Amino acid sequence: xxxxxxxxxxxxxxxxxxSMRRLKPDPVPREVLVQLVDAAIxxxxxxxxxxxxxxxxxxxxxKKKIADTWRKGWSWYKETIGSAGLxxxxxxxxRKRNQKAGEYMVEHMAKTPAIIFVAVKKxxxxxxxxxxxxxxxxxxxxxxxxxxxxLLRGSGRAGITGIDATAYPAVQNLLLAARGLGLGAVLTxxxxxxxxxxxEILGVPSDVTLTAVIPVGYPKGRFGPVSRPDPETLISxxxx
Ligand SMILES: Cc1cc2nc3c(=O)[nH]c(=O)nc-3n(C[C@H](O)[C@H](O)[C@H](O)COP(=O)(O)O)c2cc1C
Numbered sequence: 624x625x626x627x628x629x630x631x632x633x634x635x636x637x638x639x640x641x642s643m644r645r646l647k648p649d650p651v652p653r654e655v656l657v658q659l660v661d662a663a664i665x666x667x668x669x670x671x672x673x674x675x676x677x678x679x680x681x682x683x684x685x686k687k688k689i690a691d692t693w694r695k696g697w698s699w700y701k702e703t704i705g706s707a708g709l710x711x712x713x714x715x716x717x718r719k720r721n722q723k724a725g726e727y728m729v730e731h732m733a734k735t736p737a738i739i740f741v742a743v744k745k746x747x748x749x750x751x752x753x754x755x756x757x758x759x760x761x762x763x764x765x766x767x768x769x770x771x772x773x774l775l776r777g778s779g780r781a782g783i784t785g786i787d788a789t790a791y792p793a794v795q796n797l798l799l800a801a802r803g804l805g806l807g808a809v810l811t812x813x814x815x816x817x818x819x820x821x822x823e824i825l826g827v828p829s830d831v832t833l834t835a836v837i838p839v840g841y842p843k844g845r846f847g848p849v850s851r852p853d854p855e856t857l858i859s860x861x862x863x
Contacts, residue, residue: 624661631803639846640799642721643807644728646840650681651736655804659739659839662800666792669785670749675793678740678825683733688824690732696816697729717850728809728838736840740814740821741794743786745830790834797837807842810835 660677709715762771794810801808814821814833
């Protein structure tokens with residue numbers, strides 16, 4: 624697909640790509656949604672597997688089911704993890720603002736123009752290669768038994784088969800593309816708080832993992848600047 628004719632500056636987009644949780648119900652044209660996915664799949668993927676799948680929900684009845692499930696997950700999240708104490712230096716007002724926006728998003732989910740589920744399909748070729756006796760023998764030779772055990776333990780979502788690691792560069796591309804095209808979007812993970820529920824609603828097969836959910840629509844507010852600390856506070860040079 625051709626890239627959009629859009630002269631938004633990369634750094635302007637990146638520095639104003641805030642989480643937008645208040646969205647207008649106005650529909651987003653299908654070709655724009657396809658453009659977002661096209662931008663997403665220009666991201667890198669583990670072993671160049673390119674094993675993404677995008678489920679874009681616009682159907683009202685499906686959105687209602689998603690909204691109901693989301694509300695239940697949100698209610699236990701906000702009473703537990705969402706109520707954890709502040710981190711050192713965390714701005715309590717910013718936390719409250721985020722929670723209010725989160726509440727709004729959940730309450731208006733059924734009216735969100737498009738809800739994009741980013742999924743990653745199991746890379747069978749790499750999974751077979753990891754489990755093969757040749758790989759295990761080679762790993763033991765290079766890493767020892769302990770190192771091999773650590774390697775195999777980490778071979779799930781975050782490990783060398785890279786389910787989430789394959790998802791998130793694509794997710795970030797999608798968020799930046801949405802911002803570049805004037806759309807509001809937010810990276811969310813409600814699937815973690817209602818395991819299996821969205822998979823059932825959407826008919827997701829067992830070899831496909833939902834990794835992120837991105838509500839998309841035209842924003843109600845303006846794209847203000849993203850607020851982050853001085854980068855020097857996060858860097859150590861040459862050694863941790
Ligand atoms: C792994 C991950 C999971 C997230 N899950 C949620 C979520 O479930 N709901 C939500 O509203 N935001 C979620 N966010 C967005 C963060 O809350 C957001 O990036 C943060 O508050 C900073 O806001 P800003 O991007 O506007 O600066 C998630 C972000 C990441 C990286």
